[in-house]
Amino acid sequence: MIKKYLPPLPQVIIIVFIIILLGLAIKIDIPASSLINDLFIRLILNCVLVISLIPMVNSGAGLNFGLPIGAVAGLLGMVITAQFGGKGLTGFLLSIAVSIPFAAASGTVYGHMLNRVKGREEIAATFTGFSIVSIMCLFWVVAPFTHPQMIWVLGGSGLRNTIGLRGFWEKSLYNLMQFKAGDIIIPAGSLLFIGIIIISLYFFSRTRTGMMMNAAGENESFARINGVNIEKIRKLSVIMSTVLASAGTCIYAQQYGFIELYSAPLMAAFPAISALLLGGSSGKRVFLRHAILGVILYQSLYLLSLPVANILLVPEMAEIIRMIVTSFIILYALAKKSEERGDV
């Protein structure tokens, strides 16, 4: 029972690793511009999903292992929009708008549930997320969607596993206000869109509610003593996180060009959580900069390991390394958090 302290941050290891990979990438002549372009794309894909975790962490509701709940709401918003013929940027924006009520409603129920399992949120959230994803699998099969680009052409009923967004709103945000600087593609519209989300969250943290939310997360008994309704504020944070996760999913699909249904969102929480933790949010408060730095580090690692894996003729390796890194970082953070709480 003698306390053992954990070795220094895994960030150091990751950064060293990235530098090695970067060296390798340069050695095999991968142009820097293509790396940067890919990094932009991966940022757009994942940034909002990672940011969506922040409200819940800051209110003390923990890392949102139930992120698939928001993701499913996003999927629902998108297929409904597509069914009714949403197209282009309007279609994309509409898909977010349609998912918000679903996300808010499921977030309310989910938040209520999390309040009842206080202290053990992670595991309860994980399985709530799994359950929602698997019950939605039933829904995707039976739901009365008719759009020919979304249902199986022959054999099998219900929606396809992956729905191509070509002809709907594939990359509509990515192409918005996009310009080139030399070989580098700057997706200004996407960056602006994500920027607006980040700025609104920043201003939210400077409101009374935002301040109360942060207090609830940092010191629950303090907040309670000083007039914060913990349950209410935590529920609000869960709704915010779920709504942001649904928007993040819409952005992801738009960029990726496909809506992935069925079991695709099952494991969505883990990479996002890992990226956030990688950004250095070992403390009780997470700042937006942690999320952004985390996404950059996490995605660079993935991006750089791809070409190296290909040289080794084992293309799966990039995915395997990502899997190991993701889980290692979460395990490290869990232990670190327990150490801080003095549970060891």
Added chain:
Amino acid sequence: MRKFNPAPLFFALLSIIAFYYSDMSLLFVTNEVIIRIIRDSLLVFALIIPVTAGMGLNFSIIIGAMAAQAGWIFMLDLQVPGIRGIAGAALSGIFISFICGYIIGSYLNRVKGREMIATIIIGILGAGIYQFIFLVGYGTFIPAHNSELLLSRGAGIRDMVDLAPYRNIIDRLWLVDISGIQLPLFMFSIVAAAALAVKLILLTPAGQRFRAAGSDRVAAELSGINTDRTRIQAMIISTVLACLGQIIFLQNIGMVNVYTAHMNSDIFSCAALLAGGATIKEAKIRHALLGIVLFHSLYIVTPQAGQNIFSNAVLGEYFRSFIAYGSIAIALIINIRHEREKQGRLQ
């Protein structure tokens, strides 16, 4: 007051309804269930001791399962035939799972109160390392002796390897046929021996320590029990049992899906245990056995029932995975709430 646990009744009812619509013969279902009892029992037994020791559902039994797969691959790679191969797979699997169990247990001592989420992620980490060894390592930095196992590119084990050299060596031993119901008595005796072993462990002072640590860890520590060591022991036993379970499982199937065979072994085992009436605080052999029968009856009949009711077999498959995840989610939520209410009362 012992509260009535409706889970077994619920599963029984669902199974009966699904069975009715599936139009399957009772004989077929019975034989299938018997096979599942043999395949899955040990994996479910593996969950009992960590639950007793207060560590919740041990989702990292998939580490034990992967150790078993590694054991089989080693034997195939070294081309050890027959019963010696089975023993070799079991022994190397046990060795690996013992070490993994020790490491997992030591880690879980640093995340007390959040063991379950940790074991899920340990499972993912383990799967990553496992894939790294067998998909990347073999043929590159690990020399392969049996090139038939390798992918055509020369690195990595194939997705599926045949256990032909070991098939039907033990699971057709002492096979009894009673009017169409096939009873492999030797395999039954292995399951019974494992059940007895778990039961006996719980009747020793070690079992008393598991129970004490599970009931109130601080009080157990104060009464002189080294709860950290006790919890490590629980994880070692669990991981080793899971490994043995997977050895039996794969041997019975006759092949190893190298990269997918372990997947969901944790979820389905946990769901089966809960279906039998266990909670995340209390689990017994009888819960495990009843749960396997109930959960797998449902598992066997749902696709066909889905096909017959909605003319869509996929629905049945999705339905059963929803049942698996859902029953774990509900068990967790109810249990955590009970615990909190109890704590509130004690204060």
Added chain:
Amino acid sequence: MENILEISDLSKKFRSNYALKNISLSLGRGEILGLVGANGSGKTTLMNILAGNPVIADTGGFTGEIKLGGRIISPAAPSDSLKLGIGMVYQEFALIPSFTAPENIMLGKENLISPVASLPGLRIPLIDHKKNIHKAESILSSLGVNGINIHVPVTEFNVSTRQFVEFARVINSDTLKLLILDEPTAVLGRDESIRLMDEVRKMADKGISVIFISHRLEEILSLCHRIAVLRDGILESVFTASETSAEDIARCMLGSIHARAIKTHNHTSSGDSGNYFRIKNMNSGSGGESLRNFSLNVSKGEIIGITGQSGQGQMLLGKSLMGLIPSDGEISIDGEKIQPGDTASLFRSGFYYIPEERRRDGLLPEHSIADNITFTKISTKRAFTSRTGLLNFKSINETVLKYTDELDIKCAGIKQKVCELSGGNQQKVILARALLLKPEIMMIFEPTRGIDIGAKEMILNMLLEMNREMQTTIIIVSSELEELLRVCDRIAVLYEGSIFSVLTPELPEEKFIHAFAGRAI
């Protein structure tokens, strides 16, 4: 007499504070030593060291030397202490809730079935439950506990039975040399206490040495051979029981209250005979402490102190009011009835609570000084908040600067994280928050604990000023009687969960000593 336990020059530091300082103490074979001390005197730390509580090793261990039976010991876990022959009866019990009484008593010392256990080549150590039950029953009946149901978990028993099971658990040892009992009689009635003390005497007669902790000085005097008094981590004095009295011990515990400062404040008490703030029949319990039918009446504008020996329930008061622990009882402020835990109504009535654990409950350690000072005003009164919900940081900064200047809060700027400040400055931040909030009635716990002398004076003066300038009614819960005597209009002394007597500072010290010891005159 042969010494079983010899402690020499024992010190223990937590962070920079000494919890124990240069303790030297010895205990003879079969001797019963009483141990008394006020809240925070170091009793618990001393017991934790002897019982091998891992918290000691985790916080850097101790210095000095402990010898048990002539051997130097340094237990790092309870199991080490048990092996060495140190048994401890915990105030909150170390019983396994789901275990029966025999299972608890025999835990770790189970009898095994011998013949069946030896299968060829495999020895399975099966527990012999029958034998265990028999052994446990014989221990229990030697303690006069007969006829309890041995098949139900111990949680089904009442506390006094559980106390005897706990006692049985500890004395079921062949190697027991030193028996430590932490407030064993707190949960017992009179007759049961006498029975338990008889058993303790029997153990001592068998040659086992005993350390007996109790707040009931009468018990200590009748049971113990010698009595050690701890105060502020220092071994103040060791009395021989036959040559001392409860008054002497209580006086020693309280320290010198002769140097009573002259009150410098104006009483603004309205003399509404305690109608302003009322607590009626409050009951709650947590961590071995409890409030039992606690009632208190406070007049508008008065400063009332609440004190007592450690563990008399005073620390539960705020938590019960704020609903941090469950409780029942009635509260009223200015005639309005409020349920315990209804924080919204408490805030509306102008109530503010400043908890004892500054770092844990009183601050947002990662937030800035400015955030910490303005938080409650913002959360409960929507101050500095525009209609859009955005906060007006300009006016926040101006306000905060005013307070940091006025209270002389030493910091690198108002954006500095509050966890980087010293204890005294942190307390000032908390008081600045209260000043800004302007509560009608404030309950503050241990306002000067862990604070250096200079800041202490300033904080006490601030409380007086708040009372004078803003007519704030103040309830101070503190174990520093001297400090209460200086600032309070009345002082209520708690004993075993309810108010024993309410005294005024002018009364002679004998009154206070008697009240502390729970003795009516």
